[in-house]
Amino acid sequence: MNNQSPTGSNEFVSAKLKLMEERCRKNRLSLTVQRRAILENLSSRTDHPTADQIYASIQDRITGVSRTTVYRVLETFVQLGLAQKISNPEAKARFDADTSKHHHASCLVCEKVIDIDARQLPDIDLGSVDLGGFKVFDCSVVAVGLCSDCSSMDTAYRSIKFN
Template structure:
């Protein structure tokens, strides 16, 4: 499944006349395989051993390119570093308020929110995002242990 997503993204890059460099391929592959919504720095640290000449700026520039093309979503939360999500399917995020872990969540029917909002407000909605905040299972367990 991962290879299929990588191949589809590579095809999209080729159609946009964007050269496929080994670094670009590795960044894309890491994003698709990672389910942690990494920061640019996380990606850099994971790949620098394979690509010693690659800079953090290279990672940022490629992430901006992927975001502009539309298959990567930049998620900026508060003062923390932006996180990046390969988004082949529309989804939402559950975010732990303690450790910052982000988990994708899919819920059918939420696409209707845009149409309903347009009807109720007269706005032309371009996009929306939904974030749910709480405690992940690990942090819940840690909190229970420290309370006892």
């Protein structure tokens, strides 16, 4: 793993749950078992899951959690700053409980998304860039290519002739 972020560790998960309780109380949002379960699941994984992937791994718990709720709760987490939707070239939303500055690499074959530690790259300074009035909340690097597993499969990824 090239990822130094604490995402996935037990400490990270419990700190995240604590932060959720705080933010929910401050914003008059209920502390439900569903919200706890979803945040616990998301923050214990490092694979940047989609809503349905989270749903799949939680639904077999006692009582279960509905798919609709997973979608809604994840949206709430993004609003609360507890999670972020990460930019990727696929047509689906991917979530990350690590909201600290870091970057991502997205595999074109298996769609795996791995973290790139922000400390390994110089800061991206958009301060002096002309963005025509665009107000930046966040910015990061997205690399696309083949993960180690997929590139080692030695598949001829493209047989297209360019010249």
